[in-house]
Amino acid sequence: MEDVNKLEAFQAKIDREEKIEPKDWMPADYRKHLIRQISQHAHSEVVGMQPEGQWISRAPSLRAKVVLLAKVQDEAGHGLYLYSAAESLSISRDELLEQLHTEKAKYSSIFNYPTLTWADMGAVGWLVDGAAIVNQVSLQRTSYGPYSRGMVRICKEESFHQRQGYEVISDMALGSPEQKQMAQDALNRMWWPSLMMFGPHDADSPNTGNATKWKIKRETNDELRQKFIDKTVQQAEVIGLTIPDPDLKWNEERGHYDFGKIDWSELKEVIHGCGPCNKQRLNHHRKAHEEGAWVREAANAYAQKQRDKKKVA
Amino acid sequence: MTVDEALVKYCLRLGDDAMILGHRLSELCSKGPYLEEDIALTNISLDLFGQTRMMYTTAGELEGKGRKEDDFAYNRLEPEFENVLLVEQPNGHFGNTIARQLIFSVFYYHLFSELKNSPNENLAAFAAKSVKETTYHMRHSAEWVVRLGDGTEESHWRIKDALNEIWSYRHELFEQDEVDTTLVEAGLIPDTTTLKARFENSIKEVLDRATIDEVAEGWKATGGRRGHHSEYLGHILPIFQSIPRTYPDSTWS
Amino acid sequence: MSADNQFPQWEVFIQSKTGLPFKHAGNLHAADAELALQNARDLYTRRQEGTSIWVVPTDQIVASNPDDSDAFFDPAEDKIYRAATYYTMPEGAKHI
Numbered sequence: 001m002e003d004v005n006k007l008e009a010f011q012a013k014i015d016r017e018e019k020i021e022p023k024d025w026m027p028a029d030y031r032k033h034l035i036r037q038i039s040q041h042a043h044s045e046v047v048g049m050q051p052e053g054q055w056i057s058r059a060p061s062l063r064a065k066v067v068l069l070a071k072v073q074d075e076a077g078h079g080l081y082l083y084s085a086a087e088s089l090s091i092s093r094d095e096l097l098e099q100l101h102t103e104k105a106k107y108s109s110i111f112n113y114p115t116l117t118w119a120d121m122g123a124v125g126w127l128v129d130g131a132a133i134v135n136q137v138s139l140q141r142t143s144y145g146p147y148s149r150g151m152v153r154i155c156k157e158e159s160f161h162q163r164q165g166y167e168v169i170s171d172m173a174l175g176s177p178e179q180k181q182m183a184q185d186a187l188n189r190m191w192w193p194s195l196m197m198f199g200p201h202d203a204d205s206p207n208t209g210n211a212t213k214w215k216i217k218r219e220t221n222d223e224l225r226q227k228f229i230d231k232t233v234q235q236a237e238v239i240g241l242t243i244p245d246p247d248l249k250w251n252e253e254r255g256h257y258d259f260g261k262i263d264w265s266e267l268k269e270v271i272h273g274c275g276p277c278n279k280q281r282l283n284h285h286r287k288a289h290e291e292g293a294w295v296r297e298a299a300n301a302y303a304q305k306q307r308d309k310k311k312v313a
Numbered sequence: 314m315t316v317d318e319a320l321v322k323y324c325l326r327l328g329d330d331a332m333i334l335g336h337r338l339s340e341l342c343s344k345g346p347y348l349e350e351d352i353a354l355t356n357i358s359l360d361l362f363g364q365t366r367m368m369y370t371t372a373g374e375l376e377g378k379g380r381k382e383d384d385f386a387y388n389r390l391e392p393e394f395e396n397v398l399l400v401e402q403p404n405g406h407f408g409n410t411i412a413r414q415l416i417f418s419v420f421y422y423h424l425f426s427e428l429k430n431s432p433n434e435n436l437a438a439f440a441a442k443s444v445k446e447t448t449y450h451m452r453h454s455a456e457w458v459v460r461l462g463d464g465t466e467e468s469h470w471r472i473k474d475a476l477n478e479i480w481s482y483r484h485e486l487f488e489q490d491e492v493d494t495t496l497v498e499a500g501l502i503p504d505t506t507t508l509k510a511r512f513e514n515s516i517k518e519v520l521d522r523a524t525i526d527e528v529a530e531g532w533k534a535t536g537g538r539r540g541h542h543s544e545y546l547g548h549i550l551p552i553f554q555s556i557p558r559t560y561p562d563s564t565w566s
Numbered sequence: 567m568s569a570d571n572q573f574p575q576w577e578v579f580i581q582s583k584t585g586l587p588f589k590h591a592g593n594l595h596a597a598d599a600e601l602a603l604q605n606a607r608d609l610y611t612r613r614q615e616g617t618s619i620w621v622v623p624t625d626q627i628v629a630s631n632p633d634d635s636d637a638f639f640d641p642a643e644d645k646i647y648r649a650a651t652y653y654t655m656p657e658g659a660k661h662i
Contacts, residue, residue, distance in 0.1 A: 024632045049343040056339045060556035060565035061383050062369075065339070066362045072342055073355040077609055080348055084593050087575070093595060094572045118556055118565075153592075157613070167566065176563040284343070292346025294471065295407045298464025299597035300573065305463065306598060347573075349594055349605040356608050449607075456600055 014215050019145035022088040030214055034144055035089050036105075037216065042082035043100050043107035045075045047281050051115040052124055060118060067164050068121060074161070078154045085146040101286050109267060110193050112275030116186075119172050119179070123186035125165015127194040127232070133158055134228045135198065143215035166235065173239040180240075187236065188244045195259075196267045198225040229257050319495035320433070321376045322395070323502065325385065326492070326538065327439075328368030329396035332386060334417060335361030336549060337404055346407050353453060357414070360446040364439070371435045383565075387557045391550055392540035399482035399534070401545040405475065408468070411457045412475035413482075418451040419515045420486045420508070427503035436501065455519045462523025473525055481531035483512075488538055575624040576602040578609075580616040588620055596621075 006025050013020065020026055053072050059065035083093055099105035110128055115121070133155065140151045169186065172179040199205060199221040211217040219227075229248075236243050247260035269275070338358035345351030369382035399417060404410045425447055428440035461472035487505045489497070496502040520528070536542065551558075557565060573595040579588040591610040596602035602621040610616065630638055646652050655662055 021632065023629065046343075046348065053343045056342055057336065057552050058555050060387075062362060062366050062386055064565060066359055066366075069339055069342065069355060069359055069362070073352055073359070073612075076343075076348055076352050076355070077612070080352075080594060080609060081592060083348075084575075092572050150592075171566050176560070178560060179563050288344045288346075291344075291406065292350075294465070294467050295346035295350075295461070296573070296597075298461050298468030299601065301464045301468070302460040303598040347595075349596065349601075349609060353605060353608045356612070453604060456604070460597070460601075 011213075014143050017215075019148060020143055021145045029210060030216070031089050033211060033214070033216060034147065035086055035091055037211075038082055038086040038089075038147055039091075039096050039099065039105050040107060042079050042086060042096070043105055044111065045079035045082060047100075047107045047285060048111045048128075049075045049079075050281055050284055051111055051113070051277075052121060055115060055118065055121050058118070059121075064121075064168070071125070071161055071164055074157055078150075078157070081150040081153055082147075085144075085150045088146045097289065101282070101289070103282070106271070108197060109270040109275060110197050111281060112270050112277045113189070113193055114276050116189075117182045119169060119182035119186035120190070122165050122167075122169025122172060122183065123190040125161055125163075126169050126235070127165070127187075127190045128197070129158065129161040129165055130232060131194045131197045131228050133162055134224050134231075138217075138219045138224060141215075141218045147216075169241075170239040173241050183239075184241055187241050191244050192262065193267075193270075195225055195229070195262055196264070198222075198228070200264065226256050229259055233257055314491050314495050316495060316499045316501070317375060319492045319499075320501070321372050322492045323496055324368045324372035324375065324435075326395045328365045328372065328385065329394050330400055330417075331361040331368065332365040333394070333396045333546070333549065334400035334413075335359075335365060336553060337400065337402075337413075338410070341404055341410065354410070357450050357453065360443075360450065364443050364446070367439055367442070371439065375435075383557075387554045391542060391546055394542070394546065394550070395538050395540055396546075397482065397485040397534075397537040398543050399479070399485065399537075401537075401543050401549065402479060402482065403545060406471065407457075408461055408471040408475040409479070411454050411461065412472060412479045414450060414454040415458050415516070415519065416479060416483050416486075418447055418454055419519075420483070420512055422447045422451045423508045423511045423515070424503065424505070427508070431501050433501045451515075458519050458525075459522045462520070462525045469524070472523070473528075476520075476525065477529040477531070480528045482534040484533045485535055485537055487512075488535065490538060492538075573597045576606070576621045577624050577627060578602075578606040579620040579622070580606075580610055581618040582615055584617055588618070591615070593624060 003025075007027060010020070010024075010026060010030075013024075020030075049072050052068060052075075056065060056069050056072065059068050083096060086096060087093060096105070100107070115124060136151050136155050136158070140148060140155060142148045142151065169183050172183040174180075202220045202222045205221055212220070233243060233248065245260045247258065249258055251258045270278070335358045338354050338361065341351075341354050342358075343351065345354055365386070366382050369385040372385065373380040373382065399413060402409075402413055422444065425440040425444035429437055429444055431437045431440065458472060458476075461468040463469070487509055489505055493502065493505070497504045520526075557563075574597070575593050575595055576599075577593045578591045580591045581588045591606075594602065594605050594609055596605050599621060603619060606619050606621050607616075611619070642648075
């Protein structure tokens with residue numbers, strides 16, 4: 001049993017909208033929930049470098065190349081901000097990476113879908129980053145201080161990501177017939193997986209209870225998903241692309257778009273390792289990590305030698 | 314060869330060197346030995362692409378035929394690229410990447426330090442901007458050569474091996490043909506023979522700190538400045554240029 | 567995989583403009599001070615955020631304990647006479 005008084009004080013602090021800081025007392029479950037969520041978020045940024053990264057070499061203009069490169073680099077940076085937020089909860093970077101490599105920790109399933117044409121660089125930025133931003137804007141108000149500060153920084157930096165994607169896809173949608181076809185195809189493939197990024201419907205979401213009470217999550221999966229759909233539909237219309245959902249239509253009464261049924265069975269498959277790229281993504285990450293081992297060892301050895309020299313001197 | 318013709322060529326060569334090395338480094342995105350270093354390598358790549366764009370744009374303006382940066386990057390064939398062979402060499406392991414970067418950055422650091430005083434405004438402005446970036450690249454690669462050289466036994470032989478392999482490729486950086494002599498005579502660029510001692514001193518300083526006594530002398534790499542490349546460029550360009558070449562009727566922003 | 571070779575952690579402080587105080591930007595892992603400085607530059611100043619950087623080993627920072635916060639900070643609460651607004655100035659007095 002955790003100390004009831006401490007728990008009350010903790011909850012009161014959260015209710016006053018004060019942030020929880022690393023050295024503050026917190027319930028073990030709060031810590032656990034945060035480590036799971038933040039590390040999943042960090043791994044998503046880092047694994048998410050791959051589907052876009054593999055197009056850097058093929059970017060169709062120098063401008064497009066530097067923009068994409070800067071964007072993927074940001075993702076590495078954001079991974080780092082998030083790892084450090086997770087580490088403030090007393091788990092090491094090595095442990096976090098080990099959890100990723102042993103598949104104990106998850107990352108967003110969206111990155112297990114392949115990116116097949118240049119239009120996917122548009123769709124990923126527009127839809128995947130778009131969905132991520134809706135979530136991250138909301139998380140700026142999360143109750144854990146380091147996570148919240150990380151989100152503020154990430155949101156500030158990511159504002160160009162979605163624009164980059166939308167620019168790519170709109171140029172293609174308004175370009176030659178083959179470009180337009182690629183753009184529509186990318187939207188067709190990415191739309192539903194993007195909606196699934198927000199997670200299961202609230203009614204089916206086992207982790208929401210405490211996360212809401214503790215203000216780790218500020219809005220529910222369904223609320224965030226709706227927000228994303230509402231703002232994206234118009235953006236598709238402007239560039240003449242069709243969202244692949246025949247049931248999508250404005251609901252005057254609700255003041256929101258209604259949308260079709262999400263096929264969760266597909267997401268479950270992908271989460272359980274049956275996505276087209278699961279193995280590929282993890283192996284890529286493991287390989288880079290393993291191949292870097294001798295470099296990290298060398299840096300450590302050199303640092304140790306320098307420290308020893310100082311001692312002698 | 315007129316000075317103007319030589320200038321266009323010279324700018325393109327600077328651009329080609331930067332572009333191919335920028336490409337090589339961009340291939341490493343998400344493959345760094347750890348995340349912080351991944352970001353560092355990408356930063357160097359971005360600097361080099363920035364230099365590429367500046368030089369291609371300048372070349373296009375000087376040439377006056379309406380060619381833009383992407384025309385040079387995407388619409389030329391292998392023999393039309395005149396980059397040194399050094400920059401085409403594969404990334405290999407981290408030591409190979411760093412050894413290649415050290416040679417490149419040290420040379421260009423000394424070149425840009427002079428070129429920034431050129432009476433040609435384009436070159437001077439380019440060099441003044443680039444020398445800052447290159448100073449950092451040089452520091453980054455030098456510090457890594459030192460750590461690998463004076464790190465573990467394994468890292469020592471790996472970086473030594475890498476330096477042995479790449480060392481031969483430095484010669485080309487100092488080569489001078491009609492393009493260079495024309496511009497040297499016009500007083501627009503430095504004579505690279507005057508940079509040689511400085512280059513070698515800088516490298517030696519790093520090697521000393523890295524506890525590497527000697528680097529092996531191999532063949533004398535040459536050809537790139539005449540468009541005669543190693544086999545690697547033929548694998549880089551088809552990927553680099555694939556989209557505009559596959560869809561010639563489309564435009565890309 | 568073992569807990570392989572985690573580098574020490576460093577806290578990064580950035581001065582955005584000369585004359586301004588250094589502000590905590592975040593942290594990173596690096597084997598030594600030089601690499602920490604380089605990585606801090608690459609990670610935290612990509613958007614012209616800085617003119618100067620400090621890196622400090624995280625384990626060298628001494629932090630106050632949240633449990634002490636009442637004892638540390640509440641005693642300042644009733645000493646509002648440390649603020650300029652505490653004082654009443656005669657009407658019409660200028661430049662004070």
